[in-house]
Amino acid sequence: MSLQQIQQHINQIKTSYQIPNKEFQNTFKLFESCVPFLKSENQEQLNQVYRALKRFRRRLENELKLNQTDYHAFVKKWKSLNITFVPLVYDVKLDFSKKIATLKYEDLINVNFNHHHYTSREMLKASMMIFQHLEVEQFANYNNLENLLTHINLNYNIVSYHNFTHAFALFQLLFCVYEKSDLKLFVSKQDIFAALLASLSHDINHKGVNNLYKVKKSKKLNKNICEQAVLESMHVSTLFNILAQNQQLNFLNYLPNAQQQEFKRILVSSILATDMGQHFNIFSCFKDRVNATIELRESQDITDPLIRYRGFNKENFDDRKFILNVLVHACDISNPCLEWDAYMKWSFLLAQEFQDQTIKEAAKGLEVTAMLQYKDKLTFFNGQTFFLNTFVLPQWQTIATLYPSLIELPNEVKRNLEILEEEKKKIAN
Numbered sequence: 001m002s003l004q005q006i007q008q009h010i011n012q013i014k015t016s017y018q019i020p021n022k023e024f025q026n027t028f029k030l031f032e033s034c035v036p037f038l039k040s041e042n043q044e045q046l047n048q049v050y051r052a053l054k055r056f057r058r059r060l061e062n063e064l065k066l067n068q069t070d071y072h073a074f075v076k077k078w079k080s081l082n083i084t085f086v087p088l089v090y091d092v093k094l095d096f097s098k099k100i101a102t103l104k105y106e107d108l109i110n111v112n113f114n115h116h117h118y119t120s121r122e123m124l125k126a127s128m129m130i131f132q133h134l135e136v137e138q139f140a141n142y143n144n145l146e147n148l149l150t151h152i153n154l155n156y157n158i159v160s161y162h163n164f165t166h167a168f169a170l171f172q173l174l175f176c177v178y179e180k181s182d183l184k185l186f187v188s189k190q191d192i193f194a195a196l197l198a199s200l201s202h203d204i205n206h207k208g209v210n211n212l213y214k215v216k217k218s219k220k221l222n223k224n225i226c227e228q229a230v231l232e233s234m235h236v237s238t239l240f241n242i243l244a245q246n247q248q249l250n251f252l253n254y255l256p257n258a259q260q261q262e263f264k265r266i267l268v269s270s271i272l273a274t275d276m277g278q279h280f281n282i283f284s285c286f287k288d289r290v291n292a293t294i295e296l297r298e299s300q301d302i303t304d305p306l307i308r309y310r311g312f313n314k315e316n317f318d319d320r321k322f323i324l325n326v327l328v329h330a331c332d333i334s335n336p337c338l339e340w341d342a343y344m345k346w347s348f349l350l351a352q353e354f355q356d357q358t359i360k361e362a363a364k365g366l367e368v369t370a371m372l373q374y375k376d377k378l379t380f381f382n383g384q385t386f387f388l389n390t391f392v393l394p395q396w397q398t399i400a401t402l403y404p405s406l407i408e409l410p411n412e413v414k415r416n417l418e419i420l421e422e423e424k425k426k427i428a429n
Helices: 001-018 022-037 045-066 070-080 087-090 120-133 142-154 162-178 189-201 213-222 230-245 257-272 276-298 305-310 317-332 340-363 375-404 406-427
Strands: none
Touching: 001 022, 001 045, 022 045, 045 070, 045 213, 070 162, 070 340, 087 340, 087 375, 120 142, 120 162, 120 189, 142 189, 142 213, 142 230, 162 276, 162 317, 189 230, 189 317, 213 230, 213 276, 213 340, 230 257, 257 317, 257 406, 276 305, 276 317, 317 375, 340 406, 375 406
């Protein structure tokens, strides 16, 4: 990074953006004032300024996107950067005639809620509606909570898939699961509050690349990192940094120590549970414990201590935490539980993000992850079939075994699998 490039970056921000408020204006003035004092030969200092300026620009972009949808922000940014769209993205069509002007509780417990129709600001408002419905003010002041959610939103990046809209989709579906099932009889208000906050935070600061990319990049740079849950650990760290830097918003400080520790344990473990590398370990344990719970539910006369030990007990905090971890992860990969058109919108946008990662890998001299490259629609549909059969359907069928009122979710996955087979036959013919 050179001093001239930093100056060009400053000028580009100055001419391309209308800086929204005093906080951003004052920060930008600091950058402008420090540039004349930078020395071209001090490469470390130049790099530090450039990284800070890059973070500032990202926060500025996210502040400006509050009043538009993440989808439109992504398309606008990608066009300005001349990034090529995969053909699937052109099939994403948003019908805003279906947008609900004034959201109500009944809208927010609709599994097929049209997330892409709403701006970040509208989704923040809907998030607060959900928290108010759950009456979480006993844990957090609503004004501070709303400000905290805004800070969380501003730390999401403009990418095609892992943006705030995706986080809100997870959050809203988890709320649906809670409201529509006996989960609300099993977990406490504090438990579900922690899991919902984890949902909104679970991909914070995601840059549109996966854990494998992070590992490959670190090896190329000869950096030693923990290769497990790289992104998920970063998401947790980012959230706690926001709380540390904004102590007035840190409601954890006002909880009794025991409650604070339990809240943190659910918050952290739920975010870490979204690591796909842990899927089979978590699912295997969950399925075994669901089977034991169903045995106990059907017969109270069972004396086998192992079955009684494996069955879920709502008085056990770790059992409540584990079920919420499973549900956060399941909601994270729940796009196939939506009706076909909504499911495809999300899948197309994820295909774009995968393709973008392979372009970054090639540009940085990393081994390209071939399975993420978009090839054609038939290959895409085959990949979807594999993912649904291997990960999504078994997990949601097991959840519906525990909570039968949720059976519509795995049933929708089955319907989407049938449509996928029909679409593949059309292509083959």
